[in-house]
Amino acid sequence: MLDGTVSGCLNHPGVEAAFRCKQCMKPVCRSCVVSAPRGNFCSAACKEKFEAFADRAAALDNRIKGSGFAKLRQLAVKLILLVAFLAGSVWMFTTIEIPYVSDWAWKLRDLLGI
Numbered sequence: 559m560l561d562g563t564v565s566g567c568l569n570h571p572g573v574e575a576a577f578r579c580k581q582c583m584k585p586v587c588r589s590c591v592v593s594a595p596r597g598n599f600c601s602a603a604c605k606e607k608f609e610a611f612a613d614r615a616a617a618l619d620n621r622i623k624g625s626g627f628a629k630l631r632q633l634a635v636k637l638i639l640l641v642a643f644l645a646g647s648v649w650m651f652t653t654i655e656i657p658y659v660s661d662w663a664w665k666l667r668d669l670l671g672i
């Protein structure tokens with residue numbers, strides 16, 4: 559009986575099982591199987607249990623991915639703004655001669671290579 563191979567259906571011991579429940583691994587025949595887009599189950603209860611778990615896992619996965627991507631995008635936007643601001647002010651202070659500030663701007667322009 560407990561040899562690990564698919565044998566009789568959970569509800570019909572004489573009928574050969576065609577599926578295994580994705581949640582509890584019990585064998586079921588074609589007339590007992592509860593089919594769902596995510597797999598085959600022995601009962602609606604097992605299907606719901608599995609789907610609840612899969613939904614939670616997917617939600618958690620999305621939250622991690624979403625936050626990571628949002629942070630990265632925020633950082634990229636800040637970096638672009640900073641570079642634009644720096645280049646803009648350097649360009650402005652090297653175009654318009656302002657004592658001391660222009661000296662500093664030329665130094666920064668040499669440093670940045672722009």
Ligand SMILES: [Zn+2]
Nearest residue numbers: 579582600604
């Ligand atoms: Zn089951």
Ligand SMILES: [Zn+2]
Nearest residue numbers: 567570587590
């Ligand atoms: Zn059956």
